[in-house]
Amino acid sequence: MQVRFFELAVGAFVLLGIGALFYLAVQVSNVTDYHDRDTYTVTGYFDNIGGLKTRAPVTVSGVRIGRVADIRYDPERFRAEVTLAIRSEHDYLPMDTQAAIHTAGLLGEQYVALEPGGDTETLQDSDEVMFTQSALVLENLIGRFMTNMGSD
Amino acid sequence: MTDAIASVGRATINALVVFGRAFVFLMRVLASLDIVLRRFGLTLAEVYSVGVRSLLIIIVSGLFVGMVLAYQGYITLVNFGAAEALGGVVALSLVRELGPVVTALLFAGRAGSALTAELGLMKTTEQLSAMEMMAVNPYRRTFAPRFVAGFLSMPLLAAIFSAVGVMGGYLVGVGLLGVDSGAYFSQMQSVTDWNEDVLSGVIKSVVFGFVVTWIAVFQGFNAQPTSEGISRATTQTVVVASLAVLGLDFILTGLMFGAG
Numbered sequence: 012m013q014v015r016f017f018e019l020a021v022g023a024f025v026l027l028g029i030g031a032l033f034y035l036a037v038q039v040s041n042v043t044d045y046h047d048r049d050t051y052t053v054t055g056y057f058d059n060i061g062g063l064k065t066r067a068p069v070t071v072s073g074v075r076i077g078r079v080a081d082i083r084y085d086p087e088r089f090r091a092e093v094t095l096a097i098r099s100e101h102d103y104l105p106m107d108t109q110a111a112i113h114t115a116g117l118l119g120e121q122y123v124a125l126e127p128g129g130d131t132e133t134l135q136d137s138d139e140v141m142f143t144q145s146a147l148v149l150e151n152l153i154g155r156f157m158t159n160m161g162s163d
Numbered sequence: 164m165t166d167a168i169a170s171v172g173r174a175t176i177n178a179l180v181v182f183g184r185a186f187v188f189l190m191r192v193l194a195s196l197d198i199v200l201r202r203f204g205l206t207l208a209e210v211y212s213v214g215v216r217s218l219l220i221i222i223v224s225g226l227f228v229g230m231v232l233a234y235q236g237y238i239t240l241v242n243f244g245a246a247e248a249l250g251g252v253v254a255l256s257l258v259r260e261l262g263p264v265v266t267a268l269l270f271a272g273r274a275g276s277a278l279t280a281e282l283g284l285m286k287t288t289e290q291l292s293a294m295e296m297m298a299v300n301p302y303r304r305t306f307a308p309r310f311v312a313g314f315l316s317m318p319l320l321a322a323i324f325s326a327v328g329v330m331g332g333y334l335v336g337v338g339l340l341g342v343d344s345g346a347y348f349s350q351m352q353s354v355t356d357w358n359e360d361v362l363s364g365v366i367k368s369v370v371f372g373f374v375v376t377w378i379a380v381f382q383g384f385n386a387q388p389t390s391e392g393i394s395r396a397t398t399q400t401v402v403v404a405s406l407a408v409l410g411l412d413f414i415l416t417g418l419m420f421g422a423g
Contacts, residue, residue: 017211024215028319031326032365038348039254039329040357066356120353 050096051136052080055110060091061121061146063112068122069095076101079123095123095140105130111144121146185381191302192310192380198303205308213274213309214316218323220273221266225324228261229253229331236332237340249342250351253332258355258364259420262325264412267371270317271404275379278309279400282383283393306384310376317372318365325364363419370411375404 060082069077077097085092095110107128114121125140134140199206236252282305285291291301329351336342355361379400386396 017208020215021207021210024210024218024316025319027218028322031319031322032361034326035258035322035329035361036357039258039326039351040355040361041352 049099050077050080051099051102052094052096053134053136053138053140055093055095055123055140055143056085056088056090057093057110057112057143057145058090059145059148060093061112061114061148063093063121063123063146067120069097069125070122071101071104071125071127073124076125093123102133103127104134106132106134106138107142108134108140109142109144110140112146114147181385184385185377188306188381188384189377192306195300195303195307196311198307199311202308205304206311209308209312210316213278213312214320217270217273217316217320220269221320221324222327224265224269225262225327226331228265228324229257229328229333230335232256232261232328233332233335233340237336237342246340246342247346248350248354249332249336249340250347250349251354253336254329254351254355255360257325257328257332258360260364260412260416262328263321263364263367263371264408266321266324266368267317267375267408268405270313270320270372271375271379271401271408274313274316275375275400275404276397278313278376278379279383279386279397280393282306282309282380283386283388283396286384286386287388287390287393289388306380310380313376313379314369314372317375318368321364321368321371359419363415366419367412367415370415371408374407374411378404378407 063079063082065079065082067079068075069079077095079093080096081092081094083092084090093110097104104125105128107130109126109128111124111126112121113124128142232253233249236249236256237246240246240248240252285305291305294301294304333344333347337344337347382396382400382403386392
């Protein structure tokens with residue numbers, strides 16, 4: 012009887028521990044993001060990516076459809092090469108889609124916002140996004156504001 | 164002058180001797196791990212006394228640590244108008260640091276000291292020698308199951324601590340301070356990465372479980388067979404294990420989060 016109680020208590024303990032890990036996975040962390048395995052990638056070249064990081068969201072009209080897979084510097088074009096992994100079901104983006112780096116909130120995280128154009132052809136795997144818009148860099152804005160103030 | 168130098172030398176040699184003994188002891192315990200599979204009941208009983216019976220203190224501490232974190236985080240964040248980020252602050256601090264570290268400290272105090280005292284008393288009352296007389300290997304019968312039990316229990320306890328802490332933070336943050344419930348969890352999910360944060364915390368707790376249990380079992384094995392020796396060994400377990408956990412945590416944090 013004593014051994015039965017041990018087994019019961021230990022079993023409950025182990026299940027509780029695994030349950031806690033499961034809770035951490037599903038409720039606390041972004042493990043669900045790891046599910047978008049079926050993706051295709053497109054690249055975009057930006058003059059300045061600001062504080063964009065890998066795994067940042069990629070959105071259309073604010074709806075998250077993928078994430079930033081890779082950021083590197085292209086030494087031939089002298090621009091930042093950003094690889095976007097977009098879920099395969101979102102295969103309707105026109106060729107002339109525009110990619111812009113936006114900021115969520117005033118000091119929030121940066122993300123890539125896509126704006127579909129009007130082309131009939133759609134973006135395929137390893138295509139390049141033609142039109143890009145860089146991140147707003149606060150220092151540049153302030154600098155421009157200061158020079159405008161000076162010229163008045 | 165020479166006395167002073169000699170005493171430094173003696174202390175160093177003694178420390179090295181203890182460390183060497185601890186290492187040999189660990190090797191012998193690891194070599195007898197097959198008993199865990201052959202007589203699983205022994206380990207089960209130890210998981211009960213080491214893990215299950217630590218559950219209450221872990222849950223209560225986790226709850227309160229989470230609640231206090233939410234309070235303090237809120238006070239700072241609300242100044243920046245960023246009270247919505249509370250979930251992320253609570254979850255990251257718990258999963259990365261407080262979960263593994265506080266659990267390991269509590270574990271050393273609650274389970275480690277008990278292990279040392281139990282084994283020390285077994286040694287003092289010559290139960291270990293009696294086992295050897297009966298051709299029962301005390302490493303297999305006594306040390307290995309306790310070692311495995313501590314090693315297995317620690318990560319589970321740390322996960323429970325973090326999960327309960329997140330709920331405690333929810334109680335205070337959402338229930339008491341009025342942070343939006345959806346924002347609490349969505350912020351949490353957007354800043355907490357499964358691989359980088361949660362798994363790093365789990366790795367930490369595995370390492371801490373290994374070290375704390377090793378120290379506790381070895382201190383019991385190495386205790387002077389007197390009542391004073393047992394008390395000294397028990398104290399040593401808590402002190403050395405706590406320091407080891409804090410030191411290792413610094414190194415592991417540097418390795419895991421420093422480079423990125």
